[in-house]
Amino acid sequence: MAKLEGKVLVAQGGGPTAVINQSVAGVVLEAREFPQVTHVYGALHGVNGIINENFVDLTVVATSNLEAMANTPSSGLLSTRDKPDEKYCAKIFEVCKKHNIHYFFYCGGNDSADTCNIVNKQAEKVGYDLRVIHVPKTIDNDLQVTDHCPGYGSAAKFVAQAFAGANLDNRAIPGVYIGVVMGRHAGFLTAASALGRKYEDDGPHLIYLPERPLTLEKFGNDVKAVYEKYGRCVVAVSEGVENEKGESIAAQFTKGEVDSHGNVQLSGTGALGDMLAEYIKENTEIKRVRADTLGYLQRSFLGCVSRTDQEEARAVGEKAVYYALRDNVDGSVSIKRTGDYAVSYTLTPLTEVAGLTKKMPDAYINEAGNDVTDAFLRYARPLAGVLPEFQLLDAPKVDTSAQK
Amino acid sequence: MAKLEGKVLVAQGGGPTAVINQSVAGVVLEAREFPQVTHVYGALHGVNGIINENFVDLTVVATSNLEAMANTPSSGLLSTRDKPDEKYCAKIFEVCKKHNIHYFFYCGGNDSADTCNIVNKQAEKVGYDLRVIHVPKTIDNDLQVTDHCPGYGSAAKFVAQAFAGANLDNRAIPGVYIGVVMGRHAGFLTAASALGRKYEDDGPHLIYLPERPLTLEKFGNDVKAVYEKYGRCVVAVSEGVENEKGESIAAQFTKGEVDSHGNVQLSGTGALGDMLAEYIKENTEIKRVRADTLGYLQRSFLGCVSRTDQEEARAVGEKAVYYALRDNVDGSVSIKRTGDYAVSYTLTPLTEVAGLTKKMPDAYINEAGNDVTDAFLRYARPLAGVLPEFQLLDAPKVDTSAQK
Numbered sequence: 001m002a003k004l005e006g007k008v009l010v011a012q013g014g015g016p017t018a019v020i021n022q023s024v025a026g027v028v029l030e031a032r033e034f035p036q037v038t039h040v041y042g043a044l045h046g047v048n049g050i051i052n053e054n055f056v057d058l059t060v061v062a063t064s065n066l067e068a069m070a071n072t073p074s075s076g077l078l079s080t081r082d083k084p085d086e087k088y089c090a091k092i093f094e095v096c097k098k099h100n101i102h103y104f105f106y107c108g109g110n111d112s113a114d115t116c117n118i119v120n121k122q123a124e125k126v127g128y129d130l131r132v133i134h135v136p137k138t139i140d141n142d143l144q145v146t147d148h149c150p151g152y153g154s155a156a157k158f159v160a161q162a163f164a165g166a167n168l169d170n171r172a173i174p175g176v177y178i179g180v181v182m183g184r185h186a187g188f189l190t191a192a193s194a195l196g197r198k199y200e201d202d203g204p205h206l207i208y209l210p211e212r213p214l215t216l217e218k219f220g221n222d223v224k225a226v227y228e229k230y231g232r233c234v235v236a237v238s239e240g241v242e243n244e245k246g247e248s249i250a251a252q253f254t255k256g257e258v259d260s261h262g263n264v265q266l267s268g269t270g271a272l273g274d275m276l277a278e279y280i281k282e283n284t285e286i287k288r289v290r291a292d293t294l295g296y297l298q299r300s301f302l303g304c305v306s307r308t309d310q311e312e313a314r315a316v317g318e319k320a321v322y323y324a325l326r327d328n329v330d331g332s333v334s335i336k337r338t339g340d341y342a343v344s345y346t347l348t349p350l351t352e353v354a355g356l357t358k359k360m361p362d363a364y365i366n367e368a369g370n371d372v373t374d375a376f377l378r379y380a381r382p383l384a385g386v387l388p389e390f391q392l393l394d395a396p397k398v399d400t401s402a403q404k
Numbered sequence: 405m406a407k408l409e410g411k412v413l414v415a416q417g418g419g420p421t422a423v424i425n426q427s428v429a430g431v432v433l434e435a436r437e438f439p440q441v442t443h444v445y446g447a448l449h450g451v452n453g454i455i456n457e458n459f460v461d462l463t464v465v466a467t468s469n470l471e472a473m474a475n476t477p478s479s480g481l482l483s484t485r486d487k488p489d490e491k492y493c494a495k496i497f498e499v500c501k502k503h504n505i506h507y508f509f510y511c512g513g514n515d516s517a518d519t520c521n522i523v524n525k526q527a528e529k530v531g532y533d534l535r536v537i538h539v540p541k542t543i544d545n546d547l548q549v550t551d552h553c554p555g556y557g558s559a560a561k562f563v564a565q566a567f568a569g570a571n572l573d574n575r576a577i578p579g580v581y582i583g584v585v586m587g588r589h590a591g592f593l594t595a596a597s598a599l600g601r602k603y604e605d606d607g608p609h610l611i612y613l614p615e616r617p618l619t620l621e622k623f624g625n626d627v628k629a630v631y632e633k634y635g636r637c638v639v640a641v642s643e644g645v646e647n648e649k650g651e652s653i654a655a656q657f658t659k660g661e662v663d664s665h666g667n668v669q670l671s672g673t674g675a676l677g678d679m680l681a682e683y684i685k686e687n688t689e690i691k692r693v694r695a696d697t698l699g700y701l702q703r704s705f706l707g708c709v710s711r712t713d714q715e716e717a718r719a720v721g722e723k724a725v726y727y728a729l730r731d732n733v734d735g736s737v738s739i740k741r742t743g744d745y746a747v748s749y750t751l752t753p754l755t756e757v758a759g760l761t762k763k764m765p766d767a768y769i770n771e772a773g774n775d776v777t778d779a780f781l782r783y784a785r786p787l788a789g790v791l792p793e794f795q796l797l798d799a800p801k802v803d804t805s806a807q808k
Contacts, residue, residue, distance in 0.1 A: 073572055074572035
């Protein structure tokens with residue numbers, strides 16, 4: 001048990017998810033139980049809220065409000081894209097010392113893990129006693145070590161339901177439908193579009209991931225082949241798809257806008273989908289081609305949550321507190337799959353997660369590089385959880401030649 | 405009671421909705437009860453399925469399958485954009501006579517009502533006894549006479565949940581968020597973005613409808629004013645917004661692609677949102693500007709249905725059967741609001757609905773032309789039904805000046 005008396009600080013960084021507030025609720029509700037914790041502070045807008053001393057007192061927040069916030073999508077403590085450097089970290093310690101903060105929990109992706117790692121190293125360097133725990137979240141599902149990331153399951157559910165519906169729509173009024181899905185480097189979320197397939201000819205019929213290069217020629221030929229077979233075609237494309245030189249195809253449309261982590265803007269524009277649709281219109285005989293970019297709904301849509309994801313997001317927050325306040329250690333909370341489907345939680349050194357990206361394993365991608373495998377479906381199904389039921393009409397065709 | 409023995413034919417036209425199959429289930433399950441009905445046929449792909457005798461026999465479809473299909477979004481009998489002319493209608497009669505079809509139910513919007521009207525007139529002209537009932541549906545909610553259209557409530561719920569989530573996302577990582585919503589001539593669906601507002605500063609802060617001209621200058625000034633007040637801005641824009649000359653702003657990006665009803669393509673591209681985002685980036689100091697186009701998810705997303713909408717969509721299908729098979733009359737089924745909230749159903753002459761469009765009443769639009777009124781919220785809330793709960797964190801700010 002960490003005996004160091006002081007304050008707990010919790011914050012959220014990076015892109016929001018549907019369940020990131022579950023993790024904060026987990027941290028706050030558990031931390032408030034420990035006698036050495038004098039206060040639980042929340043920093044607003046991530047590390048930015050620390051250096052600006054923009055704190056709220058979570059010690060006195062009603063449990064009912066925390067529980068209601070836990071069920072609310074997007075970061076309740078607000079977020080940031082700031083990436084602390086040495087100077088930024090020096091300011092963080094100054095503020096932590098002033099407020100007697102000795103336990104820091106940061107919910108975020110690999111950029112936030114990187115922040116945790118830098119802060120942790122700085123703390124060691126100057127001899128300030130600070131437990132730092134990275135609480136994982138990301139809809140991209142691209143963190144190292146952990147089997148999967150809280151936030152992914154709910155986003156996967158949204159994408160699956162979106163494509164299941166788009167596929168039914170495409171049946172009704174045939175043509176080519178292209179849906180662009182979030183995911184900077186890893187295709188996990190785009191791959192989730194396959195989870196809504198039920199009937200043999202259900203789309204998406206083609207799935208393009210950042211893990212495999214995409215040429216317009218291959219894309220056009222694939223679409224033509226599907227269209228010839230089914231008279232229609234549903235395509236899922238990751239916003240992170242790259243050409244054969246490893247260059248982002250979407251980035252050319254966003255004028256190279258980058259955030260402080262050096263990430264080029266990919267989302268918030270329909271340009272990639274529009275370009276792909278235009279290519280099909282100009283290079284095939286197919287007339288009806290439509291492109292949607294699923295956009296920010298994937299991570300924030302109100303009311304689309306995987307129950308498993310919800311529970312795990314809560315658990316990683318709770319576990320984070322036990323690691324810091326009982327075991328007095330730093331690290332990143334990871335999820336280990338221990339059954340079908342069951343998980344346990346472990347602690348991973350920050351250096352093994354910080355700034356690193358996991359890609360889809362080869363076993364999850366088909367040979368042609370335009371679909372997922374059954375292994376991926378088995379991996380992802382329990383994470384997205386139960387999808388709403390749908391059923392096609394099962395009616396016999398009328399033999400009109402036999403009609404009187 | 406119509407004594408004419410023969411077949412019932414049901415079909416679906418135009419854009420799918422989340423509840424259009426409820427109406428088909430209502431028609432089929434009720435029609436099968438009438439002794440003068442020899443068979444219930446479904447035409448695949450609307451009127452196109454009639455002239456091609458592309459029929460399925462709904463008489464023998466399991467009730468459980470019909471019920472499951474009723475809960476499935478998008479047109480279970482598939483759809484069409486065909487608009488019958490005189491020659492097309494002559495072919496329809498030929499097929500109807502051959503198959504002894506005397507009752508025709510067509511689920512669709514104002515274009516489908518127009519089809520019903522043409523078919524009905526043609527039937528009278530050639531003396532063929534054919535009851536024709538238009539069963540209303542449209543997410544645009546732009547049919548005349550009826551208080552609202554089946555399909556609108558569920559789409560409104562989707563749009564409300566999308567903007568409620570996008571607003572929470574925009575709180576977490578501030579900037580300007582622009583969401584483009586479907587609706588060719590009427591702003592009802594875009595207006596539904598306001599249904600997810602709960603807190604005083606919740607977005608969408610600006611709502612632009614086809615009913616009011618949009619100039620880029622006004623748009624830019626409005627966004628700047630909101631951004632100065634809240635440090636962020638969420639905007640809902642209809643894909644159907646027009647400039648001061650009454651020209652579609654989106655249509656200039658889709659190269660004038662038109663369907664057989666003369667409708668210019670507005671959906672299936674992110675160009676309008678991207679253009680508006682670009683304008684803000686170039687004409688203000690605001691750096692983070694993102695645009696999403698909600699696209700086909702609005703009408704087909706699996707698992708987002710208003711219960712009221714579901715029930716009413718079933719009822720209009722059932723009522724259609726009673727009008728044709730009990731009362732032996734033609735027309736379009738309309739919904740009349742008889743309480744807060746209660747409805748009854750009436751029959752409207754096809755000519756009062758066919759091809760006509762209803763716009764948002766002035767009372768539903770604020771004076772500045774950039775938001776909806778409370779009157780609209782009262783109108784639309786019962787249609788979208790209950791939205792998922794969400795709650796902001798209610799935590800006191802820490803007074804850091806008083807800190808030891």
